Amino acid sequence: MNETQPASGVAVLGSTGTIGVNTLDVIRRNPGRYRVSGLSGGRNVGRMVEQVMEFRPGRVAMADADAARAVERELRARDLAVEVGVGEAGIAAIARDASAAQVVAGIVGAAGLVPTLAAARAGKRILLANKEALVMSGRLLMDEVAAHGAELLPVDSEHNAIFQCLPATGENLDAMGVERILLTASGGPFRGCSREALVAVTPDQACAHPRWTMGRKISVDSATLMNKGLELIEACWLFDADPDRVQVVIHPQSIIHSLVAYVDGSVLAQMGNPDMRTPIAHALGWPDRVPAGVEPLDLLTCGSLDFEAPDEAGFPALGLAREAWWAGGTATTILNAANEEAVAAFLEHRLGFLQIPDAIREALDRVEVVAADSLEAVQEADRRAREAARGWIGEPPLDRRGLHG
Numbered sequence: 595m596n597e598t599q600p601a602s603g604v605a606v607l608g609s610t611g612t613i614g615v616n617t618l619d620v621i622r623r624n625p626g627r628y629r630v631s632g633l634s635g636g637r638n639v640g641r642m643v644e645q646v647m648e649f650r651p652g653r654v655a656m657a658d659a660d661a662a663r664a665v666e667r668e669l670r671a672r673d674l675a676v677e678v679g680v681g682e683a684g685i686a687a688i689a690r691d692a693s694a695a696q697v698v699a700g701i702v703g704a705a706g707l708v709p710t711l712a713a714a715r716a717g718k719r720i721l722l723a724n725k726e727a728l729v730m731s732g733r734l735l736m737d738e739v740a741a742h743g744a745e746l747l748p749v750d751s752e753h754n755a756i757f758q759c760l761p762a763t764g765e766n767l768d769a770m771g772v773e774r775i776l777l778t779a780s781g782g783p784f785r786g787c788s789r790e791a792l793v794a795v796t797p798d799q800a801c802a803h804p805r806w807t808m809g810r811k812i813s814v815d816s817a818t819l820m821n822k823g824l825e826l827i828e829a830c831w832l833f834d835a836d837p838d839r840v841q842v843v844i845h846p847q848s849i850i851h852s853l854v855a856y857v858d859g860s861v862l863a864q865m866g867n868p869d870m871r872t873p874i875a876h877a878l879g880w881p882d883r884v885p886a887g888v889e890p891l892d893l894l895t896c897g898s899l900d901f902e903a904p905d906e907a908g909f910p911a912l913g914l915a916r917e918a919w920w921a922g923g924t925a926t927t928i929l930n931a932a933n934e935e936a937v938a939a940f941l942e943h944r945l946g947f948l949q950i951p952d953a954i955r956e957a958l959d960r961v962e963v964v965a966a967d968s969l970e971a972v973q974e975a976d977r978r979a980r981e982a983a984r985g986w987i988g989e990p991p992l993d994r995r996g997l998h999g
């Protein structure tokens with residue numbers, strides 16, 4: 595880095611979550627290179643106040659109005675007069691703020707869509723962890739990125755790995771000589787379990803991921819394999835592929851984060867210890883490399899690397915994701931929204947683990963698929979899918995912006 599360059603502004607959306615905390619740790623390790631322009635959270639007041647005290651952002655927002663007031667009060671008591679924005683609009687303002695060159699999309703779920711679109715429309719470099727935003731809006735988000743000269747860099751470890759294994763020419767897969775993308779999956783905490791063994795699993799068991807420490811929603815997605823289904827769709831959008839070109843491979847050690855196979859028989863893999871600070875640092879620094887604080891990989895002690903096919907009969911989520919991709923339009927919006935509702939119900943002990951894909955199946959069967967060509971169309975499909983899933987689960991309708999984080 596040129597030492598005379600000013601620090602680059604980074605807005606961290608979802609700063610109080612796992613991705614947010616890891617991002618701030620990478621920023622902390624690179625003083626002078628990055629400056630936090632804005633932070634957003636849902637309702638974790640204590641963590642937000644700590645982050646504001648340390649990183650002194652120009653702007654802050656909380657999704658929850660009571661949490662926003664509490665953050666403002668706590669900061670005032672510490673002689674820090676920072677205006678705290680509220681809700682989707684307050685968070686979107688942070689994403690489009692002129693002092694942010696890069697926006698880390700680290701909100702969980704559909705709540706991240708509007709702020710991510712705001713970043714795209716403001717021409718930002720978007721570091722995308724919030725895969726649900728892309729899965730639910732697909733073409734819409736990709737078109738906004740292209741129309742406004744924004745950039746989409748993957749932070750999901752698998753997509754970041756694929757990005758690292760592709761040439762930087764930005765051509766399509768055929769022009770780059772790519773035969774196939776191999777998307778790795780740890781298999782989650784229930785790999786190898788029979789359906790009988792999964793009938794009574796609890797949220798805590800589902801969230802006890804063997805390799806990664808993550809938020810509860812993505813942890814459950816990982817246990818059902820829906821995380822891989824969402825990632826399959828994410829990969830299709832990011833790399834202009836279709837599901838026939840993306841092979842999911844279970845790799846329990848999570849040392850290889852994904853691979854790209856070329857027409858000449860070469861297969862390139864990206865490896866490293868499972869730590870989200872690596873893909874975050876890669877995307878933050880790209881095309882440079884910046885320190886991430888990650889333990890170096892020791893090939894002599896990391897043990898053997900195993901690979902197996904996913905159990906698609908036992909874990910139907912992958913098949914549902916493929917089906918939604920091929921159906922096109924708002925089908926992936928419906929898939930995502932129904933999954934969010936089903937996971938929230940499971941986490942609150944209102945739905946069994948094995949019923950999560952059933953609730954999604956119901957929404958896919960019931961809700962009409964239309965073109966996903968506007969934010970309104972996507973939001974309406976999201977609303978209808980939640981209604982269908984909640985009806986099937988046996989719950990009253992819920993506001994779309996309900997906090998599930």
Ligand SMILES: NC(=O)c1ccc[n+]([C@@H]2O[C@H](COP(=O)([O-])OP(=O)(O)OC[C@H]3O[C@@H](n4cnc5c(N)ncnc54)[C@H](OP(=O)(O)O)[C@@H]3O)[C@@H](O)[C@H]2O)c1
Nearest residue numbers: 608610611612613636637638657702705723724808809999
């Ligand atoms: N964790 C990982 O290793 C990982 C890896 C790859 C991709 N991802 C993706 O990254 C995203 C975040 O995952 P995570 O594990 O960091 O989740 P997390 O730990 O649950 O954090 C979620 C963040 O979103 C905020 N939030 C929750 N509901 C919100 C709402 N309605 N409006 C605005 N903000 C809201 C939370 O705020 P409060 O906590 O303050 O309520 C928190 O800051 C997900 O899309 C996930 O799939 C995560």
